[in-house]
Amino acid sequence: MHHCSTSGLPPAPFDWTPRTRLVFGPGSLAKLGALAAELGGHRALLVTDKGIAKAGHVERARASLDAAGVAVTIFDSVRENPDTEDIRRCVAAAAAAKVDIFIGLGGGSSMDTAKGSNLIFTNGGAVKDYWGVGKATKPLLPLIAIPTTAGTGSECQSAALIADEVTHQKMACLDPKISARIALLDPELTISQPARVQSCTGIDALSHAVETAVTTRRTTLSAMFSHESFRLCFDALPRVLANPADLDARGRMQLGAAFAGAAIEASMLGAAHSAANPLTARYGVPHGQAVGVVLPAIVRFNAGEHTAEARYGELCRAAGLPDAEALAQALEKILRLTGLAAPLRSFGVNEAVIPALAEEASQQWTAAFNPRKITPADFAKIYESVLG
Numbered sequence: 131m132h133h134c135s136t137s138g139l140p141p142a143p144f145d146w147t148p149r150t151r152l153v154f155g156p157g158s159l160a161k162l163g164a165l166a167a168e169l170g171g172h173r174a175l176l177v178t179d180k181g182i183a184k185a186g187h188v189e190r191a192r193a194s195l196d197a198a199g200v201a202v203t204i205f206d207s208v209r210e211n212p213d214t215e216d217i218r219r220c221v222a223a224a225a226a227a228k229v230d231i232f233i234g235l236g237g238g239s240s241m242d243t244a245k246g247s248n249l250i251f252t253n254g255g256a257v258k259d260y261w262g263v264g265k266a267t268k269p270l271l272p273l274i275a276i277p278t279t280a281g282t283g284s285e286c287q288s289a290a291l292i293a294d295e296v297t298h299q300k301m302a303c304l305d306p307k308i309s310a311r312i313a314l315l316d317p318e319l320t321i322s323q324p325a326r327v328q329s330c331t332g333i334d335a336l337s338h339a340v341e342t343a344v345t346t347r348r349t350t351l352s353a354m355f356s357h358e359s360f361r362l363c364f365d366a367l368p369r370v371l372a373n374p375a376d377l378d379a380r381g382r383m384q385l386g387a388a389f390a391g392a393a394i395e396a397s398m399l400g401a402a403h404s405a406a407n408p409l410t411a412r413y414g415v416p417h418g419q420a421v422g423v424v425l426p427a428i429v430r431f432n433a434g435e436h437t438a439e440a441r442y443g444e445l446c447r448a449a450g451l452p453d454a455e456a457l458a459q460a461l462e463k464i465l466r467l468t469g470l471a472a473p474l475r476s477f478g479v480n481e482a483v484i485p486a487l488a489e490e491a492s493q494q495w496t497a498a499f500n501p502r503k504i505t506p507a508d509f510a511k512i513y514e515s516v517l518g
C-alpha cells in the first residue's frame with residue numbers, strides 16, 4: 131500500500147474564531163432555560179414545526195424555559211425549504227411578542243427559518259438584501275440552535291438558506307452575525323426522526339465529512355473537524371440504522387454532523403454537492419440521497435489528482451481504510467444499508483438530459499472548491515456512471 135504524503139506542504143493560513151458554543155449531552159434540552167437566561171433572554175420565540183411539537187420536544191423546551199423565568203412564544207409553522215413568505219410570518223410573530231432571543235428547534239428548515247427571521251427582525255428590509263456574504267450591518271439577537279436531526283450541521287454554520295417565494299431561487303445569506311450563540315446538542319431529540327429522514331440526513335453528514343476533507347479551501351483546522359466527523363459517522367451510521375434506540379450511536383452521529391458543519395464553515399463543499407443540486411431541483415431527489423448517490427464517483431474522479439488522493443488517504447486513516455477506492459466502496463456499502471442506493475434512471479433521469487444536468491452542475495458555486503478541476507464533460511461521465 132502506497133500513500134503520497136502531504137506532510138511536505140506548508141499548512142494553509144486561516145483565521146478562526148469559534149462563534150458557536152457547543153453544549154452536548156443526553157438530556158441537555160433541560161438546560162435550555164438556564165442557557166437562554168444566561169444570554170439575557172426574557173422573551174423567546176421558539177421556531178419549530180408541527181412534527182417536532184407532536185414528538186413532545188416543544189413542551190419539554192417550554193418547561194425548561196418556564197422554570198428559568200423566560201417567557202416563550204411558539205412559532206410552529208416551519209415548512210421544508212423555507213421561503214420569504216415563511217420569514218415574513220415568523221418576523222411578524224417575533225414583533226408581536228417583542229422577543230429578545232430566538233430558539234431554532236428542529237432540522238435544517240427550522241434553523242434556517244430562525245436565522246433568516248432573526249436577520250430581518252434586527253436588520254430590516256428583505257432577504258434578498260442579505261443574499262451573499264457579510265451584508266448585515268446591525269447585531270442580531272442571540273440564537274440557540276437545537277437540532278433534532280443529525281445532518282445539515284446548520285447549528286455550526288453562519289449561513290441561512292431561504293428561497294424566494296416567487297422564483298423559488300435559493301438565496302444563501304452568509305454572515306458571521308447569523309451564527310447561533312449556542313448549539314444545544316441533545317441526542318435524545320434525534321431518536322424521534324423517521325427512518326427515512328435519519329438515512330438522508332446521516333448520509334448528508336457523512337458526505338460533508340468526505341467533501342470538506344479535500345476542498346481547495348481545506349486547512350489543517352478544518353481537516354481536524356472533517357476527520358473526526360468522518361470517524362464518528364462512519365462508525366455510528368450503520369449502528370443507528372441497525373438499532374434506532376442506540377443513544378451512544380445517536381450521540382456520535384449528532385457530534386459528527388455538528389463537526390462536519392464546522393468543517394464546511396471553514397472549507398466549503400465540493401463537486402458531489404454540485405452534482406447533487408440539479409438532481410434535487412429537477413427531479414425532487416432528497417438532498418442527502420442525491421449527494422450519497424454521486425459521492426463515490428466523485429471520490430474516484432478526485433483521487434486521480436495526487437494531492438486529493440493524499441488527502442483522502444489522511445481521511446481513510448481516521449477510519450482504518452486503505453485508500454480512496456476502499457473509501458468509495460465503503461460509501462457505496464453504507465448507502466445500500468440506508469436503502470437510498472438507486473440508479474439515476476429510477477428518478478426519471480435519462481441519457482438525453484445528462485448534458486443539461488452536467489452544465490448546471492458545473493455552474494454550482496461549490497464546484498469551484500473541488501480539489502480537481504471538473505468540467506461539464508466530467509460531470510456527464512459521473513452521471514452516466516450511476517445512471518443504471
Ligand SMILES: [Zn+2]
Pocket residue numbers: 334338403417421
Ligand atoms: Zn449536504
